[in-house]
Amino acid sequence: MKRGAEAKRSGDSPEGARARVAHWLFGPQPASRLAFLRIFVPLAIVGFLASRLVHADLWLSPAGFHVPDLGGDNWRQPLYLPTIPLWAAWSVAALTVLSGLSLAAGFLTRFSGALFCALTAYLTLFDRLEAFTVTKLAPVFVLALCISQAGKRFSVDAWLARRRDPDRKPPSELAGGTVRFFQLFLVTMYSASGIAKARGDWLSKAVVWSQLHDDYQTAISWWMVHTVPGWGFSALQWLTLAFEIGAPLWFALKWTRKPALVVGLGMHFMIGILFGPVIWFALLMSALLIACFAPEAWLAKLLPSG
Amino acid sequence: MRWLAAAFGALYIACVWLDGAGTGLPDKLLPLPARTFIQVSQLFPHAAKDAIEWHAKAWRCDGGGFQELDLAPDFPIHAGDKENRFDRAMCFYLRNHTVLSAIDEYLVRAEHKAGRPAIGGVMLLSVRIPIPPPGTDEERYHFKPANDYPPSERRYWYVTPSEIRDERCAEQR
Numbered sequence: 462m463k464r465g466a467e468a469k470r471s472g473d474s475p476e477g478a479r480a481r482v483a484h485w486l487f488g489p490q491p492a493s494r495l496a497f498l499r500i501f502v503p504l505a506i507v508g509f510l511a512s513r514l515v516h517a518d519l520w521l522s523p524a525g526f527h528v529p530d531l532g533g534d535n536w537r538q539p540l541y542l543p544t545i546p547l548w549a550a551w552s553v554a555a556l557t558v559l560s561g562l563s564l565a566a567g568f569l570t571r572f573s574g575a576l577f578c579a580l581t582a583y584l585t586l587f588d589r590l591e592a593f594t595v596t597k598l599a600p601v602f603v604l605a606l607c608i609s610q611a612g613k614r615f616s617v618d619a620w621l622a623r624r625r626d627p628d629r630k631p632p633s634e635l636a637g638g639t640v641r642f643f644q645l646f647l648v649t650m651y652s653a654s655g656i657a658k659a660r661g662d663w664l665s666k667a668v669v670w671s672q673l674h675d676d677y678q679t680a681i682s683w684w685m686v687h688t689v690p691g692w693g694f695s696a697l698q699w700l701t702l703a704f705e706i707g708a709p710l711w712f713a714l715k716w717t718r719k720p721a722l723v724v725g726l727g728m729h730f731m732i733g734i735l736f737g738p739v740i741w742f743a744l745l746m747s748a749l750l751i752a753c754f755a756p757e758a759w760l761a762k763l764l765p766s767g
Numbered sequence: 768m769r770w771l772a773a774a775f776g777a778l779y780i781a782c783v784w785l786d787g788a789g790t791g792l793p794d795k796l797l798p799l800p801a802r803t804f805i806q807v808s809q810l811f812p813h814a815a816k817d818a819i820e821w822h823a824k825a826w827r828c829d830g831g832g833f834q835e836l837d838l839a840p841d842f843p844i845h846a847g848d849k850e851n852r853f854d855r856a857m858c859f860y861l862r863n864h865t866v867l868s869a870i871d872e873y874l875v876r877a878e879h880k881a882g883r884p885a886i887g888g889v890m891l892l893s894v895r896i897p898i899p900p901p902g903t904d905e906e907r908y909h910f911k912p913a914n915d916y917p918p919s920e921r922r923y924w925y926v927t928p929s930e931i932r933d934e935r936c937a938e939q940r
Contacts, residue, residue, distance in 0.1 A: 487769055516844045526842065526852060526873040528866055537859045539799035586800055590855040591844075594807050601779060601804060608772055638769055642776045649780045653787025653808035660789050661812025668814045670901045675818035676848045678908040691901035738850050 490637030492614035493760040494752050498643060499611035500565050501748035502602050503577060507561035509595040509741035510584070517554035520591060522547045528590065542587045556580060564606065567616020574607030595742050602643075609639035615764055631766070644753045647746075648709040651725075655705030663702050670694045673735065682735040701728055712754055725750045783808055817895035819849075821857040822913040823874060824892070826927065828885040828936035835912040836889065841877040847910065857891065857924070867891055867925040875935055887936040888927020895920050 519525030523544045530541040545553070557580045563573035582600035585592045612618040614631055623629050662668050670691070673682045704711065704724050711721035726747055733743035751759070782793045787808030794802060824833040839846035842853040849858070853870070860866035871889050878886050894916045899905055913921055 486773055513844050519842075520844065526856070526870060526877075528856065528860065529869050531863070531865065534799070536799060536802065539803045582804075585803060589803075589859065590852045592803060593850070594810065597804050597807050605776070636769075638773065642773075642780075645776075646780050646783070649784045650787070650808050653784045654810050656788045657809040657812045662814040663812070666814035667901050668811065671814040671816075671898050672811055674896075674898050674905070674908060675815070676820070676908060676910065680907075683907045687904065694901055738845060738848055 486641050487636055487638045489634035490640040491757050491760060492632055492635045493757070493764045494640045495609060495611050495635050495637075496567075496615035496764055497748070497752035497760060498639070499567060499570070499606050499609075500615070501752070502606065502745065503561040503565040505741055505745035505748055506577075506581065506595060506599045506603070507558055507565075508744065509593070510557060510561075510581075512738075513591055514554040514557060517550040518547055521545050521550035521553060521587065527588070537589050539589070540586045542583075553580060553583070557584065564603065567612045567618050570612025570616060570618050571607060574603055574611075578603040578607055593742075595745055598745070605639050605642050610635040611639070633766070640753065643749055644712070647749050647753055648712050651705045651708035655702055655708070658702055659706065663698060667691070667694060667698070669698045669701070677736045677739065679735060679737050685735065697731070700724065704728060718754055719756070722750060722754045779805065815898055817897050818908065819858075820894040820896070820910065820913075821854045822892050822894060823853070823870075824890040824913065825874070825878065825886040826888045826890070826932045826936075828887050828939060831884075833890050835914065836874065836878075836886075840881060840883075841874060857893065861893070861924050864925070871925065871927050879939060885936060885939040887932035887934075887939075889925070890923060890927075891925040892921055892923045895922065 513520055516525070521544060524547065527544055528538060531538045532541075556576065560573045560577035560580060563569060564577050578600050581596060581603060585596045585600065613635055619631060623631070658668070670686075673686050678686075704721065708721070708725075711717045711724075729743040729747045729750070733740040733747075751763075755763075782797065782805040785792045786794075786802075786805050793805055797805070823836045823838055825836040826833055838851075838853050842851050845851045849855075856866060856870060870891065874889050875886055878884075892913055894913055896916070897920075
């Protein structure tokens, strides 16, 4: 994925190697990748939080149930934060939604990103009962977007800048550090998740089958429980395991990247339709997959330059 | 500045991998609040043996004894699935008497505040519904009162002491 002349100029000296690493890490990426992340990452996070924020009074204020201060070294209560007054609870809820949507729209991108990052970090630490994978990832993802050039294209900020200066040409490429971060994070997370599964029961027990019988069950998962034979669930399990453990390889090699993208999107589609509330996690991960690894032509169709 | 951001990003990604791979290294190095943000990759590593439900029975002050309590009005966030606060609290703290007492107090207060029939305490329990082997025909999952399950599938974790139940009922009369 080398771009530009800089990579060609660099030799084998330490300076040359450093320049190559710097170019790979920070070199320009299509603006549509960063814009896709900026639009869909906050939307998935706000979507996840919505069903909780509508009960902000019971979540954040003394009106609801809260785990008392347990003190000491307890991973289930990493930090005790006291409840906040009702007006503050609703203010936090409103600001979270507004800053998330504002970031997605690319309006005051840096400011709304910083605010959304702080609020999602607060909400995650406030209460272990509402800390899920999506909320634990949210502050880090939003921070990465906040420090990037994510608002420079396909955004309200870009539209306003063009209104002020009609001669301004929208950039087709932007500094790529944030895109690289998401690419590396994604394959690392899949790989770690695959290893955790292999160290758990995935090599010896029917894990996928076993997870389809509780209150996460949807009409589709119940239909699958009835119609898909046992070996079908085994096949799904092995495919998932192979995809996740091998993700760094599948996405590094050019000829396996597209099939891996399709398998990954298929996996998250299945998660979304089989496990009810997990749909927001599935949407978040699907957005990351598309933004990070979809061919540029696909992204150009999804975000046409006009 | 960009190298600083890259170093932070690399450290975060490394911690996510080390945690998921089960090395335990981030647990030794990071403070608890920071650990929260890297514990994201151990997703469904184990097979479930049972589908677990969490129930509460309320001690009715009108002499009705313990009766199944509808938790949805008091725990409305994701009522009906395991992302509900009551389910999460029971799952995380089922052996922590301080937290179970706090649930007890909250439920008594919330029921009283909502003007529902007075209760003096609660009984908190889990129901473990065995998961059949692959290929077994079964009915679609739906939540049922605890008493609809055989006693062998029910387990009691907390009961408000009788003297406290009597005291609370007397206060509410």
